[in-house]
Amino acid sequence: xxxxxxxxxxxxxxxxxxxxxxxxxxxxxxxxxxxxxxxxxxxxxxxxxxxxxxxxxxxxxxxxxxxxxxxxxxxxxxxxxxxxxxxxxxxxxxxxxxxxxxxxxxxxxxxxxxxxxxxxxxxxxxxxxxxxxxxxxxxxxxxxxxxxxxxxxxxxxxxxxxxxxxxxxxxxxxxxxxxxxxxxxxxxxxxxxxxxxxxxxxxxxxxxxxxxxxxxxxxxxxxxxxxxxxxxxxxxxxxxxxxxxxxxxxxxxxxxxxxxxxxxxxxxxxxxxxxxxxxxxxxxxxxxxxxxxxxxxxxxxxxxxxxxxxxxxxxxxxxxxxxxxxxxxxxxxxxxxxxxxxxxxxxxxxxxxxxxxxxxxxxxxxxxxxxxxxxxxxxxxxxxxxxxxxxxxxxxxxxxxxxxxxxxxxxxxxxxxxxxxxxxxxxxxxxxxxxxxxxxxxxxxxxxxxxxxxxxxxxxxxxxxxxxxxxxxxxxxxxxxxxxxxxxxxxxxxxxxxxxxxxxxxxxxxxxxxxxxxxxxxxxxxxxxxxxxxxxxxxxxxxxxxxxxx
Amino acid sequence: xxxxxxxxxxxxxxxxxxxxxxxxxxxxxxxxxxxxxxxxxxxxxxxxxxxxxxxxxxxxxxxxxxxxxxxxxxxxxxxxxxxxxxxxxxxxxxxxxxxxxxxxxxxxxxxxxxxxxxxxxxxxxxxxxxxxxxxxxxxxxxxxxxxxxxxxxxxxxxxxxxxxxxxxxxxxxxxxxxxxxxxxxxxxxxxxxxxxxxxxxxxxxx
Numbered sequence: 001x002x003x004x005x006x007x008x009x010x011x012x013x014x015x016x017x018x019x020x021x022x023x024x025x026x027x028x029x030x031x032x033x034x035x036x037x038x039x040x041x042x043x044x045x046x047x048x049x050x051x052x053x054x055x056x057x058x059x060x061x062x063x064x065x066x067x068x069x070x071x072x073x074x075x076x077x078x079x080x081x082x083x084x085x086x087x088x089x090x091x092x093x094x095x096x097x098x099x100x101x102x103x104x105x106x107x108x109x110x111x112x113x114x115x116x117x118x119x120x121x122x123x124x125x126x127x128x129x130x131x132x133x134x135x136x137x138x139x140x141x142x143x144x145x146x147x148x149x150x151x152x153x154x155x156x157x158x159x160x161x162x163x164x165x166x167x168x169x170x171x172x173x174x175x176x177x178x179x180x181x182x183x184x185x186x187x188x189x190x191x192x193x194x195x196x197x198x199x200x201x202x203x204x205x206x207x208x209x210x211x212x213x214x215x216x217x218x219x220x221x222x223x224x225x226x227x228x229x230x231x232x233x234x235x236x237x238x239x240x241x242x243x244x245x246x247x248x249x250x251x252x253x254x255x256x257x258x259x260x261x262x263x264x265x266x267x268x269x270x271x272x273x274x275x276x277x278x279x280x281x282x283x284x285x286x287x288x289x290x291x292x293x294x295x296x297x298x299x300x301x302x303x304x305x306x307x308x309x310x311x312x313x314x315x316x317x318x319x320x321x322x323x324x325x326x327x328x329x330x331x332x333x334x335x336x337x338x339x340x341x342x343x344x345x346x347x348x349x350x351x352x353x354x355x356x357x358x359x360x361x362x363x364x365x366x367x368x369x370x371x372x373x374x375x376x377x378x379x380x381x382x383x384x385x386x387x388x389x390x391x392x393x394x395x396x397x398x399x400x401x402x403x404x405x406x407x408x409x410x411x412x413x414x415x416x417x418x419x420x421x422x423x424x425x426x427x428x429x430x431x432x433x434x435x436x437x438x439x440x441x442x443x444x445x446x447x448x449x450x451x452x453x454x455x456x457x458x459x460x461x462x463x464x465x466x467x468x469x470x471x472x473x474x475x476x477x478x479x480x481x482x483x484x485x486x487x488x489x490x491x492x493x494x495x496x497x498x499x500x501x502x503x504x505x506x507x508x509x510x511x512x513x514x515x516x517x518x519x520x521x522x523x524x525x526x527x528x529x530x531x532x533x534x535x536x537x538x539x540x541x542x543x544x545x546x547x548x549x550x
Numbered sequence: 551x552x553x554x555x556x557x558x559x560x561x562x563x564x565x566x567x568x569x570x571x572x573x574x575x576x577x578x579x580x581x582x583x584x585x586x587x588x589x590x591x592x593x594x595x596x597x598x599x600x601x602x603x604x605x606x607x608x609x610x611x612x613x614x615x616x617x618x619x620x621x622x623x624x625x626x627x628x629x630x631x632x633x634x635x636x637x638x639x640x641x642x643x644x645x646x647x648x649x650x651x652x653x654x655x656x657x658x659x660x661x662x663x664x665x666x667x668x669x670x671x672x673x674x675x676x677x678x679x680x681x682x683x684x685x686x687x688x689x690x691x692x693x694x695x696x697x698x699x700x701x702x703x704x705x706x707x708x709x710x711x712x713x714x715x716x717x718x719x720x721x722x723x724x725x726x727x728x729x730x731x732x733x734x735x736x737x738x739x740x741x742x743x744x745x746x747x748x749x750x751x752x753x754x755x756x
Contacts, residue, residue: 007620049624113661136743142595143626146741278741286740287629294624301615302594309622419739 007332010308014337015041018328020313021344023051024512025503025519027293027300028533029342031138032523034303036530041336042297042305045312048290049297051344052095052505053120055288058112058484062101064119065488068346069096078315081335085317085326088350095346095505098439098489104457105483108382114424116288117380120506121431122414124149124284124395127271131512132283137535140295147420149282152395153388154238155402155413160452160479162388162396165238167281168272182231189225189235193262194269208258217261218246237399237410240264241510243435245400245408253408253437284393287421316341316350316500323354325499340526341500345493355498376508377442379432379487381454383480386428392417395510396453403448406441409434411449412510428480430454435508439489446487455481497525559726560630562612564652565637566645567619570675573709574637575611578719583710600723609723621655628660633669633726638692640674640685640706646692653699669725670702673718678708 016038019026027049030042048054056064072092081087103109125131125146135141153162166172169190172183196208212220218236221227227235236242240261244253271281285291301307312331319326327337343349387396396413403411411434416422422429432449436442450456455478495518496502503522507514523532563571572593576582579596593613600609612631617623634656638645653670662668674692677685689706696702703725705718 010620132743141743146743147739148741275741275743277739283741283743287626291626294626297624298594298615298617298627301617304616306619307617307622308620311620 009334015039017340018338019342021051022049022293023344024053024293027296028519030300030305031296032533034300034305040305042307043311044309047310050290050293053293055116055118055290058115061117065096065099069094069099084320086320088316088352090315091348092346093348095491096488100487102485108484111424116422118289124282126267127274130516138299138533140299143295144291145286146283148278149280149393155398213259215258216249217256217258220258233399238397239268343502345505374492375436376490377434377436377446379446381430381482382484383428385480387415392419398449455479558608559632560610561633562631563635566648569637569639569645570709571637572613577709577712577715625659632729633722635671637673637675639676640687641679643686646687669729671722672696672702672704674706677706678711
C-alpha cells in the first residue's frame with residue numbers, strides 16, 4: 001500500500017493557493033506566494049521534488065519518462081462530492097514521446113543510484129544571469145553548492161575537432177585557430193560593444209545606432225563589422241546562443257536582433273569573473289538541476305508553505321451552479337479548497353471547468369515559452385572518456401549546418417563529470433538538446449550529433465569497438481565510446497493564467513531566463529501589487545520572529 | 551588544504567512534529583524557549599561556533615522547516631549531513647516508535663558511505679512535563695533501542711528548562727567532527743556565490 005494512505009488529514013482545508021506539481025516554476029511560485037503572505041498547499045504525486053525539472057537516478061529517470069509518455073487510462077467512476085460541488089476528474093497528458101534507450105554496457109544499470117540525471121538537460125546558469133540573482137536574493141544559495149563549467153567548445157569539421165570558444169580577451173589571445181586579422185576584429189568588436197553599453201547616456205559616443213540594434217544580428221556583424229563567417233558563427237551560436245540558423249533571414253524561425261545578441265554577449269562577459277573562484281562564465285549546481293526546485297520549496301516551507309509529497313490529486317471540485325473552480329479532491333478522498341489553483345503542465349485542465357468571464361489572459365502569447373507547437377529533442381549519453389581530455393565539465397556547440405546542410409537548428413551538448421555528482425567516478429554524462437518542429441528530422445539530426453561526438457558500438461560489447469574504425473587516418477582522434485544513451489522528444493506547453501493556471505514544460509534554451517520571466521509574469525498576474533520574492537531576511541532573526549508572533 | 555566541510559559541520563534534526571526540534575535548537579543557540587507550540591514556520595537553520603582543540607568550527611543546525619509533517623523532506627535536506635539528531639517526546643509513544651522510520655529514511659536519502667558508523671544521536675525531550683509523571687517511554691527502553699542500533703548516544707533533555715541541552719549538543723558537535731566527509735566532492739572548487747560573506751572556506755588552511 002502507498003504511504004499516503006496513512007497520512008493524517010491535511011489541515012486546514014482552505015488555502016489561498018493550491019499548487020499541484022513541484023517543477024521549478026511551481027516551486028518558485030510556492031516560494032513567492034508564501035513570501036507574499038499567502039497560505040499555500042504544495043502537492044506532488046511523486047515521492048520526490050522536481051517534476052519535469054528533477055534530477056533522478058538512471059532507473060527513476062527512464063521510469064519517469066515512460067510514465068509521462070503514456071495517455072492515462074480513464075479513471076474509475078468518481079464519487080459525487082458530499083458538498084455543494086460537482087466533481088471533474090483530473091487526467092494527465094503525455095508530454096514525452098519517441099523514447100529510445102540504448103544499453104551498450106549493462107553494468108551502467110547496476111550503478112543506477114549513483115547517477116543524478118536532469119530531465120531538462122542541458123541547462124546551466126550564467127554567473128550574472130537572473131536565476132543566479134534570484135538565488136542570491138532569496139538566500140537559497142545556502143542550500144546549494146555550485147561548480148564551474150570550465151570551458152566551451154565549438155565542434156568543427158568532419159572529424160569534429162573541438163575548438164575552444166574565444167569568449168574573452170585572454171581566450172582570444174591564446175587561440176590557435178583564428179588568424180591575426182580575425183583576432184583583431186574580434187577584439188575590436190568586444191571593445192565596441194563594451195563602449196556602447198558604457199556610454200549609453202552620451203549620444204555622441206553611442207557607437208551602435210538604434211536602427212542597427214533592430215536589425216538582424218547576423219547581418220549587422222557581416223555588413224557593419226565585416227566579420228568572417230567563422231567569427232560570426234562563434235558569436236551567434238556559442239556566445240549569443242541563437243537556436244536557429246541566422247543567415248537566411250526569410251527562412252529563420254526566430255531572428256536574433258542585434259540588440260538581443262549584444263545583450264547576451266554583455267551577459268556572457270559580465271559573468272566571467274563575477275565570482276572570484278569561477279574561472280568561466282557558467283556554473284552548475286552540484287547534484288543537478290533538481291536542487292533548484294527543492295531549494296525554492298524549502299524557502300517556501302520556511303515561509304509557511306505546507307508540502308505533501310506522494311499525494312495524487314484525482315479531481316477538481318467546481319461550483320454546482322456556476323461551474324467555477326472551488327477545490328481539489330485528493331487520492332485519500334479528502335476535499336480541499338482554495339482561491340486559486342496551479343497545475344503542473346502534465347495535467348489537462350478539465351473542459352467542464354467554467355472560466356470567469358474576465359480571465360487574466362492578456363499577455364499570454366508573449367510569455368516566452370508559449371510556443372506549444374515547438375518540441376525539444378533531448379538526449380543523454382554516458383561514456384567512460386571525456387569529450388576533451390583534461391576537461392571535466394564543458395559545453396559543446398554544434399552550430400546549424402555543421403552536421404549536414406539541412407541542419408537548421410543549433411545543437412548543444414553539455415558534459416558533466418562525477419565532480420558535480422552527476423555520475424559515478426570515471427564516467428561522464430553528456431546532455432544534448434535542440435529545438436525541433438519535425439520529430440523525424442529532429443531525431444535524425446540528434447543521431448548525427450551523437451555519431452559526430454561519440455563512437456556508437458555496433459555490437460553490445462563496448463570493448464570490441466574501442467579500436468578506431470578509420471585506422472588509416474592517423475589524424476582521427478579517438479571518440480568516447482557510448483555505454484548507455486537515451487533519446488526523447490519533449491513537448492512544449494502554453495502557459496495558462498486563470499483561477500486555475502497551468503505552468504509550462506522546460507524550454508529549448510540552455511538557460512533559465514525565459515522560465516523566470518514567464519514565472520514572474522504568472523505571479524504578477526495572479527497577485528498584482530505583490531512583490532515577487534523580496535530580499536530574504538537573515539535566518540537567525542526569522543526564528544526569533546516566530547516567538548514574538550506567538 | 552582544509553575544505554569548508556572541515557570547518558562547517560552540518561547537523562540535521564529529525565523526528566515527529568511537535569517533539570521539540572525547533573525548541574531544542576533555539577535553546578541551544580539562543581537560550582530561549584517559548585511555551586506555546588506552533589508548527590514550525592520561519593525556522594531555517596541556526597549556526598553556532600564551537601571550539602575543539604584550538605580550532606573553531608561552525609555548527610550549522612538544520613530545522614525541518616515543517617516539511618517533516620507529511621514526510622516531505624527532499625533529498626537535498628539530508629545530503630552532506632555530518633550528524634543526524636533523532637528527537638522524540640518521552641510522553642508520546644508514537645514519536646518513539648517512529649524513530650526507526652526516521653533513521654531509515656535518513657540512511658536511505660542521505661546514503662552515507664558507511665551507514666553502520668554514521669553518527670546519530672537520540673534525544674528524549676520534554677522530560678520536565680508533569681514532573682516526569684506523564685512519560686510513557688522509560689530511559690531504559692530508549693537506551694535499549696539506541697544500543698540495538700549500534701550504540702547511539704542517548705540524552706534526556708528539556709528544551710524548556712534547558713536541561714541537558716548543552717551537553718547533548720556538545721556530543722553532537724564532537725560526533726559530527728568525527729564523521730569523515732564522503733569523498734572529494736566538496737573539495738575546494740565549489741564556487742563561492744555569496745561573495746565571501748559567509749567565509750565558508752577561509753580559516754585554517756593547514
